[in-house]
Amino acid sequence: MMGSRFLWLLWAYTCCWSAGFCGKVVVWPTDASHWINVKVLLEELVLRGHEVTVLVPSSNLLIDYRDTSSPFTFEVLQVPFTQESLDAIMEDFLNFWMNEISNLTPWEIMWRMKKDLEVFTNMSKQTCDTLVTKPQLIAKLRQAKFDILIADPLCVGGELIAEILAIPFVYSFRFSDGNVVERLCGGLLSPPSYVPASTMRLTDQMSFVERLKNFLFYFYMDLFFLKFWQNEWDGYYSNVLGRPTTLCETMGKAEIWLIRTYWDFEFPRPFLPNFEFVGGLHCQPAKPLPKEMEEFVQSSGEHGIVVFSLGSMVYNLSYEKSNVIARALSQIPQKVLWRYKGKKPETLGSNTRIYDWIPQNDLLGHPLTKAFITHGGTNGIYEAIYHGIPMIGIPMFADQHDNIAHMRAKGAATELDFSTLETQDLVDALNTVINNSTYKENVLRLSRIHHDQPVKPLDRAVFWIEFVMRHKGAKHLRPAAHHLTWTVPFPLSVPLPRPASPTADNCLCAAKKVVYSHVIVVLC
Ligand SMILES: *[C@@H]1O[C@H](CO)[C@@H](O)[C@H](O)[C@H]1NC(C)=O
Numbered sequence: 159m160m161g162s163r164f165l166w167l168l169w170a171y172t173c174c175w176s177a178g179f180c181g182k183v184v185v186w187p188t189d190a191s192h193w194i195n196v197k198v199l200l201e202e203l204v205l206r207g208h209e210v211t212v213l214v215p216s217s218n219l220l221i222d223y224r225d226t227s228s229p230f231t232f233e234v235l236q237v238p239f240t241q242e243s244l245d246a247i248m249e250d251f252l253n254f255w256m257n258e259i260s261n262l263t264p265w266e267i268m269w270r271m272k273k274d275l276e277v278f279t280n281m282s283k284q285t286c287d288t289l290v291t292k293p294q295l296i297a298k299l300r301q302a303k304f305d306i307l308i309a310d311p312l313c314v315g316g317e318l319i320a321e322i323l324a325i326p327f328v329y330s331f332r333f334s335d336g337n338v339v340e341r342l343c344g345g346l347l348s349p350p351s352y353v354p355a356s357t358m359r360l361t362d363q364m365s366f367v368e369r370l371k372n373f374l375f376y377f378y379m380d381l382f383f384l385k386f387w388q389n390e391w392d393g394y395y396s397n398v399l400g401r402p403t404t405l406c407e408t409m410g411k412a413e414i415w416l417i418r419t420y421w422d423f424e425f426p427r428p429f430l431p432n433f434e435f436v437g438g439l440h441c442q443p444a445k446p447l448p449k450e451m452e453e454f455v456q457s458s459g460e461h462g463i464v465v466f467s468l469g470s471m472v473y474n475l476s477y478e479k480s481n482v483i484a485r486a487l488s489q490i491p492q493k494v495l496w497r498y499k500g501k502k503p504e505t506l507g508s509n510t511r512i513y514d515w516i517p518q519n520d521l522l523g524h525p526l527t528k529a530f531i532t533h534g535g536t537n538g539i540y541e542a543i544y545h546g547i548p549m550i551g552i553p554m555f556a557d558q559h560d561n562i563a564h565m566r567a568k569g570a571a572t573e574l575d576f577s578t579l580e581t582q583d584l585v586d587a588l589n590t591v592i593n594n595s596t597y598k599e600n601v602l603r604l605s606r607i608h609h610d611q612p613v614k615p616l617d618r619a620v621f622w623i624e625f626v627m628r629h630k631g632a633k634h635l636r637p638a639a640h641h642l643t644w645t646v647p648f649p650l651s652v653p654l655p656r657p658a659s660p661t662a663d664n665c666l667c668a669a670k671k672v673v674y675s676h677v678i679v680v681l682c
């Protein structure tokens with residue numbers, strides 16, 4: 159036991175000696191699927207001899223800090239909200255997106271989204287408080303002399319901790335609503351004429367009306383978030399740092415932005431040198447399946463199998479919905495492996511097996527796999543691209559509709575509406591995707607693009623993190639746009655006078671800035 163651990167450590171240190179640098183990494187993680195993804199990156203950093211410390215809230219969904227076999231050190235932040243209240247919030251959230259939403263008007267949905275954002279912000283703030291109000295903890299973290307902080311802008315706070323510790327930070331994430339964080343704070347150019355805003359379900363081929371909608375959505379999101387952040391965060395950040403600042407300005411200090419997509423998935427668009435597209439960094443060749451599962455898969459013969467999962471958060475459906483789905487699955491000649499935890503549907507066919515958990519990547523990489531029924535999370539889509547499996551998307555929330563819109567535009571998926579889903583819809587979709595070879599050909603083309611890269615996404619992500627540690631930043635990649643007070647999503651930035659104190663800045667001023675900059679661009 160001791161011996162193997164010693165050898166392992168020796169190997170790890172040899173690795174990082176040969177690379178010339180052993181660093182100390184501190185992480186401000188985002189929960190759920192974000193954690194699943196960033197964990198792969200952190201494990202790779204540990205393998206290369208770096209030390210990784212994760213700042214984890216005592217109540218969370220998927221970050222198991224009690225796991226003694228974890229390669230990371232955990233610094234547990236004692237948050238005031240309980241595990242039960244967090245689980246209840248999550249259940250309520252899923253129930254809303256899966257069941258309630260179909261009967262609501264767009265205004266009611268928007269109101270609800272704003273409320274959810276407030277609840278989430280409240281929890282983020284409480285998590286930040288556990289750190290910024292504890293001078294001993296800050297002193298301890300300072301003493302640890304970390305070289306870099308890895309954060310995710312969706313979980314506000316990481317950039318603040320990096321500022322307090324005076325260390326550079328790197329972001330790893332998929333998107334922000336309407337791309338506000340990347341565009342406004344990161345300076346990423348996003349012409350609304352061909353760069354669709356996240357969550358709009360648009361592609362790069364837009365009609366005039368769609369371009370207008372896209373433009374207005376960017377505009378609306380800019381106003382909404384500037385006002386929201388101003389109310390919720392700008393004062394908080396200014397107080398903690400003891401100088402007038404804003405959340406957006408602090409986020410803009412990220413040295414490198416690791417975006418979890420790549421050109422197999424993304425539409426071509428302008429980007430900055432400090433943006434790296436590392437989609438699929440978690441993907442791996444398939445490993446052998448457990449024996450019982452392999453036997454079931456082999457029993458499918460020439461028809462092959464269908465893999466079905468709605469992701470790490472959704473594992474339960476209403477009994478009615480599960481029967482609609484099970485009936486459809488029973489009508490295809492393939493065998494089906496379905497990740498599902500709810501009550502067993504009575505219409506379940508003999509060709510379908512239900513599992514609490516499935517080795518999704520290994521199944522998608524199995525030579526007999528014909529199709530993947532997915533909720534459309536980025537992690538699952540990338541595994542399907544990696545292994546070249548066509549998809550049937552049943553998106554529900556967050557970036558899922560967008561992801562499936564991308565895959566549809568590239569001819570690798572069909573889409574179903576969860577709220578109106580009938581048995582025949584799913585049967586038709588399965589027949590189309592499995593029997594019409596265009597879907598397979600298209601996803602194989604994406605897969606070839608994915609595999610034919612000079613450096614693998616995981617290695618590129620690690621390279622930039624190590625680069626930032628070695629050079630204490632990546633300032634040579636930082637565009638001068640950050641020196642202008644206002645950056646707009648167009649190839650034109652408008653310098654405006656900086657307010658004396660952002661905390662005193664009011665909504666009207668934020669609105670004026672946005673209107674002003676957009677109007678100037680339109681006039682030009
Ligand atoms: C934020 O959390 C605190 C403590 O749990 C609670 O008292 C407060 O009402 C919450 N505010 C919102 C807007 O949810």
Ligand SMILES: *[C@@H]1O[C@H](CO)[C@@H](O)[C@H](O)[C@H]1NC(C)=O
Nearest residue numbers: 473474475476477499500501
């Ligand atoms: C699944 O959801 C149903 C209602 O939607 C609920 O009654 C049941 O307890 C849930 N089961 C699990 C395992 O969460």
Ligand SMILES: *[C@@H]1O[C@H](CO)[C@@H](O)[C@H](O)[C@H]1NC(C)=O
Nearest residue numbers: 490491492588589590592593
């Ligand atoms: C595809 O075509 C075959 C042969 O025409 C048919 O038996 C099968 O039901 C179709 N659907 C699927 C999902 O394979």
Ligand SMILES: *[C@@H]1O[C@H](CO)[C@@H](O)[C@H](O)[C@H]1NC(C)=O
Nearest residue numbers: 569590591593594595596597
């Ligand atoms: C297969 O799907 C493609 C794309 O949806 C469609 O254009 C084509 O007509 C389909 N082929 C058959 C034989 O149905």
